[in-house]
Amino acid sequence: MTGWLAIAGLGPGADNLVTPEVSDVLAEATDIVGYIPYVARVAERPGLTLHASDNRVEVDRATHALQMAAEGKRVVVVSSGDPGVFAMAAAVFEAMEADPEAWADLDIRVLPGITAMLAASARAGAPLGHDFCAINLSDNLKPWQLIEKRLRLAAEADFAMAFYNPRSKSRPEGFARTLEVLQEACGNDRPVIFARAVSTPEEELRVVPLSQCRPEMADMRTMVLVGSSRTRIIRRAAGDIVYTPRSVT
Amino acid sequence: MTGWLAIAGLGPGADNLVTPEVSDVLAEATDIVGYIPYVARVAERPGLTLHASDNRVEVDRATHALQMAAEGKRVVVVSSGDPGVFAMAAAVFEAMEADPEAWADLDIRVLPGITAMLAASARAGAPLGHDFCAINLSDNLKPWQLIEKRLRLAAEADFAMAFYNPRSKSRPEGFARTLEVLQEACGNDRPVIFARAVSTPEEELRVVPLSQCRPEMADMRTMVLVGSSRTRIIRRAAGDIVYTPRSVT
Numbered sequence: 038m039t040g041w042l043a044i045a046g047l048g049p050g051a052d053n054l055v056t057p058e059v060s061d062v063l064a065e066a067t068d069i070v071g072y073i074p075y076v077a078r079v080a081e082r083p084g085l086t087l088h089a090s091d092n093r094v095e096v097d098r099a100t101h102a103l104q105m106a107a108e109g110k111r112v113v114v115v116s117s118g119d120p121g122v123f124a125m126a127a128a129v130f131e132a133m134e135a136d137p138e139a140w141a142d143l144d145i146r147v148l149p150g151i152t153a154m155l156a157a158s159a160r161a162g163a164p165l166g167h168d169f170c171a172i173n174l175s176d177n178l179k180p181w182q183l184i185e186k187r188l189r190l191a192a193e194a195d196f197a198m199a200f201y202n203p204r205s206k207s208r209p210e211g212f213a214r215t216l217e218v219l220q221e222a223c224g225n226d227r228p229v230i231f232a233r234a235v236s237t238p239e240e241e242l243r244v245v246p247l248s249q250c251r252p253e254m255a256d257m258r259t260m261v262l263v264g265s266s267r268t269r270i271i272r273r274a275a276g277d278i279v280y281t282p283r284s285v286t
Numbered sequence: 287m288t289g290w291l292a293i294a295g296l297g298p299g300a301d302n303l304v305t306p307e308v309s310d311v312l313a314e315a316t317d318i319v320g321y322i323p324y325v326a327r328v329a330e331r332p333g334l335t336l337h338a339s340d341n342r343v344e345v346d347r348a349t350h351a352l353q354m355a356a357e358g359k360r361v362v363v364v365s366s367g368d369p370g371v372f373a374m375a376a377a378v379f380e381a382m383e384a385d386p387e388a389w390a391d392l393d394i395r396v397l398p399g400i401t402a403m404l405a406a407s408a409r410a411g412a413p414l415g416h417d418f419c420a421i422n423l424s425d426n427l428k429p430w431q432l433i434e435k436r437l438r439l440a441a442e443a444d445f446a447m448a449f450y451n452p453r454s455k456s457r458p459e460g461f462a463r464t465l466e467v468l469q470e471a472c473g474n475d476r477p478v479i480f481a482r483a484v485s486t487p488e489e490e491l492r493v494v495p496l497s498q499c500r501p502e503m504a505d506m507r508t509m510v511l512v513g514s515s516r517t518r519i520i521r522r523a524a525g526d527i528v529y530t531p532r533s534v535t
Contacts, residue, residue, distance in 0.1 A: 048305075051307070052306070053305060053306040053307040053310065054305050054306075054307055054398070055305070055306070056297075056302060056303050056304070056305060056400065057301070057302040057303075057304070057306070058300070058302040058303055061302065095532075119404050119408075120408070120412070121404060121407045121408055121412045121413075121414055121415055122404070122414060122415075123415070123416075123532070124415075126408075126411070126412035126415060126529070127412045127415030127416070127529050127530060127531055127532045128532060130411055130412055130415075130518075130520060130527055130529040130531075131529075131531055131532070133520060133527070134518065134520050137520055137521070137522060140522070141522050141523045141524065142522075142523055142524050143524060144524065145524075145527075146408075147407075147408035147409070147411065147412065148408060149303070149400050149404045149405050149407070149408040150400075151305065151398050151399075151400065152404060155368050155370060155371065155398045155401060156398050158370045158396075158398070159368075159369070159370055159375075159395075159396035159397060159398040160396070162375070162379055162396065163369070163370045163375035163376045163379055163396065164370075165370055165371060165420075166370055166371070166372070166373075166375060166376030166379075167372075167376070167422070168419070168420065168421045168422060168436060169419065169420055170417070170418065170419035170420070170440075170443075170445060171414075171417065171418055171419070171420075172417045173416070173417060178532050178533040178534065179533065179534040180534075183534060186443065187417055187443045187444075187445070190439045190440075190442055190443040191419075191439075191443065193439055194419075194435065194436045194439040194440065194443075195436075196419060196436070269383065271379060271382060271383050271386055272386070273386060273389070273390050273391075274390045274391050275390065275391050275392060275393065275394075278379055278382070278394075280375070280376050280379040280380075281376060282376055282379075282380055283344075283372070283376045283377065283380070283427050284427040284428065285427065285428040285429075285432060
């Protein structure tokens with residue numbers, strides 16, 4: 038048996054946002070590797086082994102997946118959203134780079150998925166309809182000073198912004214500081230979207246002016262989107278729509 | 287019959303990258319509206335009318351779609367990629383805002399898709415695995431000065447970058463200037479990915495150091511991804527991998 042490794046995105050939560058490409062590879066797999074809640078989204082069946090592991094062991098998990106694929110297994114590493122956006126693809130390549138000769142011939146593929154910011158954007162309207170940036174607010178793997186520098190430059194560039202991992206239990210102060218930086222750099226009226234657990238039964242969407250944002254409006258299941266200076270709100274009986282026009286003129 | 291309007295993303299090209307959510311809405315539609323090559327991706331069937339229109343008439347097309355939905359039709363506006371990323375969702379909301387009362391009660395939804403930058407990123411490895419930005423290089427709807435300002439600030443922020451619409455036949459000089467700005471701001475060694483027509487039979491992928499990039503390496507079917515200062519290349523017999531590590535330390 039020739040082994041392979043696929044790093045697949047399961048999308049934000051709903052089954053009907055999983056691409057057929059990913060569903061097909063899950064159906065062919067012998068082994069599924071990933072963080073506990075993402076592995077729980079894969080149906081059990083005979084011949085399939087589920088390897089669920091805790092958060093913050095991404096490189097160990099990735100090395101295990103590489104080893105099983107090299108032994109001939111058909112391995113899928115699952116991420117929520119898209120595996121290339123603050124997720125497992127980079128972790129697998131970090132593990133691979135520690136010993137590139139060992140995996141020189143391995144069949145490895147990344148299969149894209151619907152990333153959280155685009156699912157959240159779709160629910161709100163089109164807040165990322167013009168130039169934008171995506172920033173991981175977790176300071177696990179980078180210093181706060183770099184996050185703050187990026188926030189200030191993104192505001193100066195007038196990008197719309199999408200924030201992943203805005204607020205963890207262990208480090209709640211980072212998001213409070215983020216809001217302070219943005220209130221200083223962007224003024225009070227900028228629309229901010231708090232999109233929690235989009236496409237799941239727990240979905241919640243709030244649109245709040247920047248001046249009224251509070252840190253506790255976000256948790257680790259929330260995507261935060263911040264409009265550019267051009268972002269607009271259409272008030273409608275059937276639901277408000279937030280969007281950024283294509284034109285700046 | 288109660289009409290509705292869905293603005294749906296068809297993904298980058300392959301059928302197995304269309305989400306089931308989008309396939310389901312296409313199966314329920316009475317009318318499909320969009321740019322000619324995207325409408326051509328929807329199978330004809332009895333009861334379905336295809337309204338294909340040329341490029342650069344986005345707001346007219348959007349108004350027509352809104353009108354048909356208000357008349358009771360089940361209308362899908364199709365975009366390639368994700369409709370919220372430099373695509374039709376913002377155009378529909380621009381049309382709606384011209385007369386918001388007319389569409390105050392309309393059932394309207396945006397259905398996300400696999401956007402071109404994430405399909406391209408997956409093919410290359412994980413070049414967008416850390417903080418990044420997405421910039422539309424077309425200067426149809428914004429002045430070149432703003433594009434250049436954003437490029438310089440994005441380089442200073444050390445974002446990886448994804449460029450949509452890098453080079454049109456009518457304005458080829460913009461991408462040449464983009465490369466000059468980046469060569470000045472980012473140095474010579476930065477990996478640049480030219481990903482053309484990803485997931486279609488015409489797919490081509492090239493990885494080129496910034497110093498060796500030439501404008502003619504891109505056309506309107508090409509996504510261009512530029513690494514950050516941390517982006518790395520893993521050289522392998524089975525194919526090189528470009529990725530940006532999760533950590534900056």
